[in-house]
Amino acid sequence: MAQLTLYHAAPSRSSIVRWMLEEIGEPYDIHLLRLMDGDQLGPDYLAINPMGKVPALKHGDVVITEAAAVCTYLADAFPRAGLSVPIGDRGAASISNGCSSVPDASSRRSPTAPFRVRGSRAAARSAMAISTP
Helix, strand or coil: CCCEEEEECCCCCHHHHHHHHHHHCCCEEEEECCHHHCHHHCHHHHHHCCCCCCCEEEECCEEEECHHHHHHHHHHHCHHHCCCCCCCCHHHHHHHHHHHCCCCCCCCCCCCCCCCCCCCHHHHHHCCEEECC
C-alpha cells in the first residue's frame, strides 16, 4: 500500500492532481468516487474531507484538499522531482493558479507565460486545507 492516496473523480480537478502525482513519480493509490452516485457525500468520504469535494490527498496522517494546495504540497514534499518553486518567486503563484482556475476568454496572457499571476506563494498557501488527526 502506497503512502499517497488520491480521492479522485473523473471528470473533476482531481485529474490535475493525478497528473501531478505522475510527474513526481511516487507510488500512489486511487480511491475512485462516483459523483453522480453521491460517493463524495457518504460518511466514509466526509471523514476525509468534510466539505465533500474532490480532490483530496492523504499522505500518511496528513490530508490535503483543493487542487492548488495539493499540487503545492506535492512539489514541496517530493523535491527530487524538481517541481518546487522557491518562495517569493512569481512562478509559484502561476503554478498554483494553473492548478485552480480556468482562464476566461477575457484574460490577457503573455505568450511566454501559460497562467496569469494573481498573488504570491504565501497567498496560495494560505488557501491550503491541511489537517492532521
